[in-house]
Amino acid sequence: xETRELxxxxxxxxxxxxxxxxxxLGIAQPPLSRAIRQLERRLGATLLERDSRSVTLTPAGMxxxxxxxxxxxxxxxxxxxxxxxxxxxxGEPGLVLATKxxxxxxxxxxxxxxxxxxxxxxAVEVLLCGIGxxxxxxxxxxxxxxLLHLPFDSTAGLDTEELVTEQQVAVLPATxxxxxxxxxxxxxxxxxPDLPLPRWPLADGTYPDGPGPEVRDHVQLLQLIALGRAxxxxxxxxxxxxxxxxxxxxxxxxxxxxxxIAWPPHSRSRAxxxxxxxATRL
Amino acid sequence: xETRELxxxxxxxxxxxxxxxxxxLGIAQPPLSRAIRQLERRLGATLLERDSRSVTLTPAGMxxxxxxxxxxxxxxxxxxxxxxxxxxxxGEPGLVLATKxxxxxxxxxxxxxxxxxxxxxxAVEVLLCGIGxxxxxxxxxxxxxxLLHLPFDSTAGLDTEELVTEQQVAVLPATxxxxxxxxxxxxxxxxxPDLPLPRWPLADGTYPDGPGPEVRDHVQLLQLIALGRAxxxxxxxxxxxxxxxxxxxxxxxxxxxxxxIAWPPHSRSRAxxxxxxxATRL
DNA sequence: AGCGCGCGATACCCGACGGGTATCGACCGG
DNA sequence: CCGGTCGATACCCGTCGGGTATCGCGCGCT
Numbered sequence: 189x190e191t192r193e194l195x196x197x198x199x200x201x202x203x204x205x206x207x208x209x210x211x212x213l214g215i216a217q218p219p220l221s222r223a224i225r226q227l228e229r230r231l232g233a234t235l236l237e238r239d240s241r242s243v244t245l246t247p248a249g250m251x252x253x254x255x256x257x258x259x260x261x262x263x264x265x266x267x268x269x270x271x272x273x274x275x276x277x278x279g280e281p282g283l284v285l286a287t288k289x290x291x292x293x294x295x296x297x298x299x300x301x302x303x304x305x306x307x308x309x310x311a312v313e314v315l316l317c318g319i320g321x322x323x324x325x326x327x328x329x330x331x332x333x334x335l336l337h338l339p340f341d342s343t344a345g346l347d348t349e350e351l352v353t354e355q356q357v358a359v360l361p362a363t364x365x366x367x368x369x370x371x372x373x374x375x376x377x378x379x380x381p382d383l384p385l386p387r388w389p390l391a392d393g394t395y396p397d398g399p400g401p402e403v404r405d406h407v408q409l410l411q412l413i414a415l416g417r418a419x420x421x422x423x424x425x426x427x428x429x430x431x432x433x434x435x436x437x438x439x440x441x442x443x444x445x446x447x448x449i450a451w452p453p454h455s456r457s458r459a460x461x462x463x464x465x466x467a468t469r470l
Numbered sequence: 471x472e473t474r475e476l477x478x479x480x481x482x483x484x485x486x487x488x489x490x491x492x493x494x495l496g497i498a499q500p501p502l503s504r505a506i507r508q509l510e511r512r513l514g515a516t517l518l519e520r521d522s523r524s525v526t527l528t529p530a531g532m533x534x535x536x537x538x539x540x541x542x543x544x545x546x547x548x549x550x551x552x553x554x555x556x557x558x559x560x561g562e563p564g565l566v567l568a569t570k571x572x573x574x575x576x577x578x579x580x581x582x583x584x585x586x587x588x589x590x591x592x593a594v595e596v597l598l599c600g601i602g603x604x605x606x607x608x609x610x611x612x613x614x615x616x617l618l619h620l621p622f623d624s625t626a627g628l629d630t631e632e633l634v635t636e637q638q639v640a641v642l643p644a645t646x647x648x649x650x651x652x653x654x655x656x657x658x659x660x661x662x663p664d665l666p667l668p669r670w671p672l673a674d675g676t677y678p679d680g681p682g683p684e685v686r687d688h689v690q691l692l693q694l695i696a697l698g699r700a701x702x703x704x705x706x707x708x709x710x711x712x713x714x715x716x717x718x719x720x721x722x723x724x725x726x727x728x729x730x731i732a733w734p735p736h737s738r739s740r741a742x743x744x745x746x747x748x749a750t751r752l
Numbered sequence: 753a754g755c756g757c758g759c760g761a762t763a764c765c766c767g768a769c770g771g772g773t774a775t776c777g778a779c780c781g782g
Numbered sequence: 783c784c785g786g787t788c789g790a791t792a793c794c795c796g797t798c799g800g801g802t803a804t805c806g807c808g809c810g811c812t
Contacts, residue, residue: 189549190472192770206789219771221789231549233556240778240789247563248556255548255611258736262544266537267471267513274515274530281529329537344735345627453626454540474799488760501800503760522760522807755811762805769798776791782784 191263193227194256196220197235201253204243258327265329265452282311283459286331289316289405292447294425295352295470296335303466310459318404319388326452333460337423338446346450349468354424356442360435361416367435374421374442383419386412410434423447473545475509476538478502479517483535486525540609547611547734564593565741568613571598571687574729576707577634577752578617585748592741600686601670608734615742619705620728628732631750636706638724642717643698649717656703656724665701668694692716705729 199209200220210217228235235249245253273281287296296314303309315331322334323342335351336343358377360367366376378385384400386409395402401418403409406426412418414433423445427436449467451460481491482502492499510517517531527535555563569578578596585591597613604616605624617633618625640659642649648658660667666682668691677684683700685691688708694700696715705727709718731749733742 189545190474191545192472194545194548207787215770216772217789218773218791221791223770225790231552231556233552235552238789241780241787243789246556248552251555251563252548252552254736255544255551259541259544259548262537262541263471263473263476266476266534266541269537270513270515270517270530270534273533274513274528344629347626454536489758497799498801499760500762500802503762505799507761520760523758523809525760753812756809757811758809759807760805761807763803764801765803766801767799770796772793772795774792774794776789778788778790780785780787782786 189227189230191260193223194260196223197227197252198256198260200224200236200243201245201249201256204245206243261324261328265327268329269332269455281457281459282313283333283463284313284315284331285463286315286317286322286325286334288319288322288335288337289407291337291406291423292335292425293429295447298470299463299467302470303463306462306466308458308462310462312463316405320390322450326450332455332457333449333451333463336448336450338448339443340445343448343450345453347453348448348450349464351447351449351467351470353444353446355444356421356439357424357427357436358439359410359413359420359422359426359430360437361413362433362435364416364419364435367437369437371438371440374439377419377421377439380419383416386418386420471509471512473542475505476542478505479509479534480538480542482506482518482525483527483531483538486527488525543606543610547609550611551614551737563739563741564595565615565745566595566597566613567745568597568599568604568607568616570601570604570617570619571689573619573688573705574617574707575711577729580752581745581749584752585745588744588748590740590744592744594745598687602672604732608732614737614739615731615733615745618730618732620730621725622727625730625732627735629735630730630732631746633729633731633749633752635726635728637726638703638721639706639709639718640721641692641695641702641704641708641712642719643695644715644717646698646701646717649719651719653720653722656721659701659703659721662701665698668700668702 196213199213200206203209203212206221207217210220213220224236233248234246235252237244237246276282300312303312315325317325320341322331322336323344323346325331326334326346336348358366358372360383364383366372366380386400386403387395387398388403389395401412403412406422406429409418409420410429413420414431421439421442430436449464451464478495481495482488485491485494488503489499492502495502506518515530516528517534519526519528558564582594585594597607599607602623604613604618605626605628607613608616608628618630640648640654642665646665648654648662666680668682668685669677669680670685671677683694685694688704688711691700691702692711695702696713703721703724712718731746733746
């Protein structure tokens with residue numbers, strides 16, 4: 189199975205429309221139809237049910253969509269990591285660390301400073317990515333290592349080390365009645381009708397239904413709270429980021445948040461090992 | 471990057487010889503040379519240093535060898551899992567469970583029986599594979615789930631649930647002097663010159679140097695011990711497998727062995743979830 | 753030193769296959 | 783009944799993957 193065939197199939201499976209998929213791929217529709225048919229013949233499996241009015245995935249097609257995406261990510265990772273390794277003239281290739289914009293505001297600078305002070309440190313580039321995107325950028329080679337936050341992020345398929353665990357606080361406009369309380373329960377924060385909890389994007393980039401505003405990162409979120417349009421429950425370490433117009437109230441019954449450092453399991457480079465060692469010693 | 475190019479590169483990188491690699495791939499040598507050159511041009515990276523007498527990997531080449539193998543495994547997994555999904559006419563596609571030959575002799579039948587009794591159970595095929603091969607068969611799609619034994623097997627890149635932890639015992643010929651002892655220390659077993667510890671294959675299939683005999687699975691091993699040619703330290707659950715000619719002596723200071731059930735992180739099928747749930751309830 | 757040989761690179765040819773355009777056939781909606 | 787949409791089919795062309803023949807280079811043997 190060639191990656192071209194996989195790319196074609198994934199495009200059709202996502203669009204469920206040969207014409208649109210062909211346009212997305214930059215080719216004409218007939219060769220695409222032929223390529224999919226040929227893939228089906230070679231696999232001995234019907235992947236798509238064509239109803240001349242609609243295209244649907246068979247069970248085998250669903251399997252290939254899931255597995256094919258993972259395989260294409262792995263190929264993309266091989267490509268990117270090889271290019272990066274080659275673009276370095278001498279010494280170690282440097283690392284790309286992925287983290288959510290606005291998260292780990294305390295930990296990240298400490299980690300970068302401590303690592304830079306190590307004798308065999310290499311350059312570390314920081315890649316800020318949207319919520320839930322870190323696993324993806326690790327898998328497709330855009331990053332080598334990431335800071336994740338349990339229990340929100342999935343660490344499936346990654347090697348990890350736990351770094352810190354912290355309680356969560358409710359972040360509210362300073363003027364809100366609840367902001368004066370010593371502590372809150374999750375239920376309190378969820379049931380404030382004038383301050384809905386925001387909606388984070390899911391793994392596929394879409395938003396769940398609900399009343400709250402859609403946010404992409406923590407900076408957006410804090411702005412919305414300051415405007416009195418939302419509330420949120422965040423790890424304690426966000427306190428330094430809050431302006432005077434925002435209040436933080438402990439929420440003891442919210443799940444504790446653990447920050448972990450994670451990396452793809454098969455990429456055990458010298459530089460990565462050093463960064464992980466530094467992180468666990470903080 | 472096409473999988474054909476990756477296959478070609480991995481072959482050359484493993485053989486470090488264009489002629490042999492070409493023979494292995496079933497093509498002539500000139501097209502192989504050309505394909506590698508083209509891959510290097512497209513990546514903008516030198517992957518191999520040709521010295522007209524020897525071929526060596528550059529740092530970028532080592533990266534591509536590692537990442538390329540992972541990518542090829544992912545593609546192979548997509549192929550195999552799709553074929554299997556398609557070869558089933560109706561209902562769930564069934565599961566393939568990988569385990570070491572001769573290991574988990576107690577747990578495995580209990581697990582299979584308990585799972586078969588579940589209301590929504592599907593067929594489970596057992597794939598016996600050599601030591602250290604389970605991670606590989608999971609990654610390249612030959613199996614869906616595996617029983618691994620910590621701390622020997624690596625669970626890197628897999629989702630796992632712990633099942634049981636057990637102490638280890640020394641397995642000796644019943645007539646051996648040490649067999650009469652109530653317990654032994656690791657050092658005792660290691661220092662018996664007439665009963666060397668066997669050598670297990672490493673991840674790449676080769677054996678480490680040393681005095682002991684080479685073994686591929688537990689059945690071979692038990693035969694060698696019965697012949698008085700080796701000793702071994704194994705988990706307690708091997709006791710039922712031992713004939714009367716073999717003795718088991720506890721070794722309290724040997725590391726405890728934990729059996730875990732493991733699966734590739736992105737393959738969360740209904741059937742797999744049921745099997746894992748059954749396993750954790752045992 | 754000279755020769756042979758092993759090995760990768762180059763040159764050249766052929767057939768297969770990927771991609772394009774034109775068109776068909778089925779199906780749905782007005 | 784007709785027009786429009788969408789996937790399949792037919793057919794053509796250019797590229798590219800693979801084969802054979804051969805070269806160039808450097809090591810090692812005598």
